[in-house]
Amino acid sequence: MIYHIISKPAWMEAQENGVYEPPSLHTDQFIHCSTEEQVSGVANILYAGRTDLFVLGIQEDQVEAEIVYEDLYELNQLYPHIYGGLNLNAVHKVYRLEPDDEGEFAFQPSTELEYSG
Template sequence: MIYHITTPADWQAAQSSGQYQAASLTSEGFIHCSLAEQVERSANLHFAGQRVLIVLEVDEQKTQSKVVYENTSGGQELFPHLYGPLETAAVVRVLPLESDAEGRFHFSV
């Protein structure tokens, strides 16, 4: 499984079309995803200041878009990137992700 962090509103909008397309698909050519152990760190790094998010648990075998494990920021850690839209049918669970009183996100599967 791979995971994608988004807002409830963006996920709700995707359900009517059957596909989710993050802004990064247009700007970078892929949708950023994480492994389970990367979600919490990614949320705290990229979504600081937000209170309520969701995590889409994606079965990469069910998506028609190509998944590539790579590092595009110059480090050594590999992250899954989805090169195309995410079909809503490939999402097996939608998990809440809320920040605590200090504004930090905590995630476990």
């Protein structure tokens, strides 16, 4: 399973369109994703202060586009990138991602609330 952080409005739009194609697909040519262990760090660096976030749990073997694990920013970590639009049938779970009382994100799929809207 790989994960992608998404805003609630972007997730609603993807569901209307039947495919997820964020701006990064056009600027970077891929969709940024993370492993379970990387989600919290990414969220805390890029999304501090946000309260409208979800995490998509994506089943890799159901993604139609190519997935490449790579370290494009010399962080000494391989991040999964989806090189194409994300077919929504590959999304198996949608979690609400909420900061704690100190504003920090600590993603743990086993304890996160699943979104069912």
